Amino acid sequence: MTTEAHALSQLEALVAHGPRFHGTETMRAASAWVESELVVMGHAVRREPVSLPGWHPGTVRRVLVTAPVERELPAWPMLWSAGTDGVVRGHLEVLGPEGIWGDSIVWQRFGVRDTRGRIAAVVHARDDGPAAPQPLPAGSDDGVAHLAIGRLDGLQLAEWIADHERVTVEVSLDSGPRDRSVSDNLIVEIAASEPGSSDPAVSGTVVVCGHLDSFYNTVGAYDNGSGSIALLELARLWAVSPPPRPVRIVWFTAEEWHLLGSRHHVEQLDPAARDAIDFVLNIDGLGRGDHLETFVGPERFGFAVRDAIRAYARATARTLTTVDRFPPTRGTDDASFHAAGIPSVFCTFNDLHRLHQPEDVPDPAIARNIAWTVPLARSLAETMPRPERTPAPGLL
Incomplete structure (x- = not known):
């Protein structure tokens, strides 16, 4: 051989x-x-x-864009993410960049602001390639859901928001501690x-x-x-x-x-x-x-x-x-x-x-x-x- x-x-x-x-x-x-x-x-x-x-990562992981078009985005829970209590509904806003593995790579974050005015979930857009999970940076809010999406989906969300479109989403996740x-x-x-x-x-x-x-x-x-x-x-x-x-x-x-x-x-x-x-x-x-x-x-x-x-x-x-x-x-x-x-x-x-x-x-x-x-x-x-x-x- x-x-x-x-x-x-x-x-x-x-x-x-x-x-x-x-x-x-x-x-x-x-x-x-x-x-x-x-x-x-x-x-x-x-x-x-x-x-x-x-x-544990759970089995439910869903990021559904409901407006300006309906589209489900491939997504993975970030390591140590909390789950959602049912379905979180809200609109997206840009939170800004974040360092993954220190500052080894830089991703973009979007917050899901729910009907009560809280950031109830965070969507992390990868810097390159398809959706891939990573561990959450130290200090992340462990009380909300965090999901990773791919670079191209992140660019589309950012473009809609820059064009003053209202981007609404539904997020579901059942990951959590054990x-x-x-x-x-x-x-x-x-x-x-x-x-x-x-x-x-x-x-x-x-x-x-x-x-x-x-x-x-x-x-x-x-x-x-x-x-x-x-x-x-x-x-x-x-x-x-x-x-x-x-x-x-x-x-x-x-x-x-x-x-x-x-x-x-x-x-x-x-x-x-x-x-x-x-x-x-x-x-x-x-x-x-x-x-x-x-x-x-x-x-x-x-x-x-x-x-x-x-x-x-x-x-x-x-x-x-x-x-x-x-x-x-x-x-x-x-x-x-x-x-x-x-x-x-x-x-x-x-x-x-x-x-x-x-x-x-x-x-x-x-x-x-x-x-x-x-x-x-x-x-x-x-x-x-x-x-x-x-x-x-x-x-x-």
Whole structure:
């Protein structure tokens, strides 16, 4: 079996468990499958429980425009949204932009002002692509319904309102809180092939990570079954040929829940354990295309990573378009480490039109990018020198 065919087979086996939403039975089944694969390789697996306030998405999610034309908009409840008490009726008004994952992306908000004059629901229009759920920003009103719609529907609503049309809607949603939800981070510690290396540049630990969980509405082949399988393949390689420095592989839960799995992990590390980490390599979303995005901090570390990736692309005759963003986004697990002053790399073949969609299913092009990324990740983890530490970022 070729490397790509093996990656596709592994990805199909993982997503066969269903959506891996934090705290669900399907997430537990997927975690057990990953653990069983690792045990067969000879690795010991440590489970790190992450307990969070629970939430369920419900089954009713409706945004119906009743004027100036009648149209039902595809919509998903935002994570942690309250439900409605029956049907909320009112007119829309523009509330202004909002940052999702900090200021990583910017969406538009519309308020539904009901007949009593209250903002009784909020409609969130995505910046690009079809409707896709996201976690609510911190400080959101947890007493009203929040639903996500797609970019084009948001542009149409904004145009009507700008043209002084009265836009009326009916909103129904039955999501809401539930008892606490628990899933586990899965951790594998891989010892160096040469313990006590005399080279201080590669003697610390590298954390190679990705999130295992998905959103409630998708099996998440791209986001992030792909990264999870890439981690399994790295674990398989290192089981046979250990790296020259210690490596910790972590499959995080609750990335989709404001990074709470990786935040919990970082909070458990004492100062000495944090300092022992040379850098973090986060693999999140190896989509179908040839557009590779990297997010690296500190900036000088990013220069070195950029050069290494370009050299690997030339060596593999891979034609890519690339974007190197600084500072790192706050939308995935490396941000938990970056916020603690630990150097980090985030790699993704972004596939935004599959993000948090039921259509995010296994694809040979995803498997191709898994197979291409694994040797790159192995090389970065094994050879990149320890970056110089910079102070943890402040507010800006």
